[in-house]
Amino acid sequence: AQKVTQAQTEISVVEKEDVTLDCVYETRDTTYYLFWYKQPPSGELVFLIRRNSFDEQNEISGRYSWNFQKSTSSFNFTITASQVVDSAVYFCALNSGGYQKVTFGTGTKLQVIP
């Protein structure tokens, strides 16, 4: 069985602050894939990143960075110098077991206040 926990339901930050969204996952498989998606107020789901279980290197893309730690089963997402356009619901997701079914977390709603 696979499970994704996003304990933070809602977070509010002031513009330009840094913010970290937590994601903890559970799987018994040694090969698995982790994802982050963004759902802005307009409603679409936008893919942000995919990582496999064999690559623990942190990744940075502009103001976005991801910290993957197998030891704690976490795949956290940090936004540096947040902007109002970052306001959205962010979903962490897990795929494991060689099957295409993806388990989504419950999402973290981020509000960036100007």
Place this chain on the structure above:
Amino acid sequence: DAGVIQSPRHEVTEMGQEVTLRCKPISGHNSLFWYRQTMMRGLELLIYFNNNVPIDDSGMPEDRFSAKMPNASFSTLKIQPSEPRDSAVYFCASSLEVRGRGETQYFGPGTRLLVL
């Protein structure tokens, strides 16, 4: 390149009516997924097709729901008869599946369904 296309974007119908949601996956993708999103239950996978064949429909709520994929570029999700509790956003997603590689799913804009 065109992303996943869904129609209609919004649908308002009355209880008991038939509803048909449509999806065109990204060209070249071989897997297609239907999801439902509600505040109470979050994102739920309803059904998953690979190469036009339904692989897992365990998420389909009940017999009122049916899905088809007659070819690689088109899928439908039908609800008959519709009920108010079916009100939700329905997403279609597609991916290029390479066995066991957990490929990225790309989502369409969703269909917002309201059953009165």
